[in-house]
Structures are given as C-alpha cells and as structure tokens.
Amino acid sequence: AQSVSQHNHHVILSEAASLELGCNYSYGGTVNLFWYVQYPGQHLQLLLKYFSGDPLVKGIKGFEAEFIKSKFSFNLRKPSVQWSDTAEYFCAVNGGSSNTGKLIFGQGTTLQVKP
Amino acid sequence: DAGVIQSPRHEVTEMGQEVTLRCKPISGHDYLFWYRQTMMRGLELLIYFNNNVPIDDSGMPEDRFSAKMPNASFSTLKIQPSEPRDSAVYFCASSLSLTQYFGPGTRLTVL
Numbered sequence: 095a096q097s098v099s100q101h102n103h104h105v106i107l108s109e110a111a112s113l114e115l116g117c118n119y120s121y122g123g124t125v126n127l128f129w130y131v132q133y134p135g136q137h138l139q140l141l142l143k144y145f146s147g148d149p150l151v152k153g154i155k156g157f158e159a160e161f162i163k164s165k166f167s168f169n170l171r172k173p174s175v176q177w178s179d180t181a182e183y184f185c186a187v188n189g190g191s192s193n194t195g196k197l198i199f200g201q202g203t204t205l206q207v208k209p
Numbered sequence: 210d211a212g213v214i215q216s217p218r219h220e221v222t223e224m225g226q227e228v229t230l231r232c233k234p235i236s237g238h239d240y241l242f243w244y245r246q247t248m249m250r251g252l253e254l255l256i257y258f259n260n261n262v263p264i265d266d267s268g269m270p271e272d273r274f275s276a277k278m279p280n281a282s283f284s285t286l287k288i289q290p291s292e293p294r295d296s297a298v299y300f301c302a303s304s305l306s307l308t309q310y311f312g313p314g315t316r317l318t319v320l
Binding site: 137138188195202 | 242264313
C-alpha cells in the first residue's frame with residue numbers, strides 16, 4: 095500500500111530563514127506528487143505539483159520542490175520564509191496503474207514563523 | 210469558476226440529531242471526495258465518487274454516516290444520529306486529472 099511520511103511534525107523558524115520540509119513516499123511505480131498548504135482556519139490549497147518532466151517544480155509564493163526518484167522524496171523548500179507562511183503543509187501522492195484519482199496524504203507539518 | 214462550494218459553513222447541533230452537509234463540486238470535475246479533519250486524527254478520507262458512483266467508502270467510520278451523489282453537481286454527507294465525537298471540519302474536494310481542489314469546509318459541532 096502507498097504511504098507518505100513527513101518527518102517534521104512541527105517546525106519553528108524565524109523570518110528570512112530557509113525552509114526545507116521532508117516528504118518520502120513508498121511506491122515504486124510512476125507517481126504524481128503534490129504539496130498543499132492550509133493556513134489557520136482555512137482549507138487546503140495547492141502549492142505545487144509534479145507529474146513528469148523537470149524534477150524541480152516551482153509553485154506559488156516562492157515555494158519549490160524537488161522530486162528525487164532514487165530517494166522516493168519530494169521535499170518542499172523556500173529560501174526565505176515570511177510570517178505569513180505560518181501554516182500546515184501536506185505532502186500527497188497518487189500512483190499506480192489503476193489511477194483512482196485518490197491522493198494519499200502525509201500527516202502534515204506545522205510551520206510556525208516567528209516575526 | 211466559483212470553486213468547490215460547501216454548505217453550511219458552520220453547524221451546531223445536539224447529539225442524536227441528523228446532520229446533512231452539502232457540496233457542489235467544480236463544474237466538469239469527475240471525482241468528488243469527502244474528508245474529515247480533527248486535531249487528533251488529522252485529515253481522513255471518508256468516501257469518494259467517480260462520475261457520481263461511490264468508489265471507496267472504506268473510510269466511513271460507521272453506519273451512521275452515509276453519502277450520496279445524485280448528479281454531477283451535488284453531493285451530500287449525512288450523519289444520523291450525530292454524536293459529539295463527530296465534531297470536526299468536513300471538507301469536500303473535487304478533481305479532474307488528479308489535482309484536488311478543496312472547498313472551504315463545514316465546521317460541525319455536536320453538543
């Protein structure tokens with residue numbers, strides 16, 4: 095069965111610090127990968143996605159993620175965080191020959207940015 | 210497009226009452242998902258539909274929960290009878306070509 099693991103449960107950073115959130119998945123076939131963000135009291139919003147092509151994906155608000163197939167990883171990065179980036183971040187994966195449209199979500203990482 | 214629409218946004222009810230949550234997916238999307246989010250259990254997939262047909266309801270916690278999708282533009286999630294442990298935020302999401310778009314959620318409080 096597919097699974098997604100986000101190693102950092104709670105990250106605290108100061109403004110302007112660099113961010114990297116880890117995401118590893120367990121599936122050996124073709125995968126489609128996503129990062130979603132949930133700001134306090136709001137719904138999940140798509141940050142970026144990877145389907146194929148360039149493994150370095152750029153998303154909204156200065157976020158990017160790198161797909162490393164050999165490491166089964168899709169880490170999220172941002173060179174300089176802002177207080178407004180305080181939110182919960184979810185990694186998700188869809189894979190398999192029988193594409194069901196279903197996403198497997200990680201447990202989420204809470205990011206707190208101190209002003 | 211207006212995005213995924215959910216109603217009501219907030220619902221407060223008493224234990225034992227029936228609760229119906231509603232969702233209108235993005236037009237043209239062929240998948241619809243119902244999720245529940247709590248602090249304790251995180252984000253849980255309850256059920257999802259493809260072209261109005263339920264595909265997987267293994268996440269539905271109990272027989273008290275039921276979901277329908279009578280047409281491509283409407284779905285309901287019903288809890289009968291409701292219990293305090295059902296208190297959560299319920300999200301509906303729709304997708305076309307894998308990318309899911311979430312609605313604003315319904316915050317349910319069962320007293």
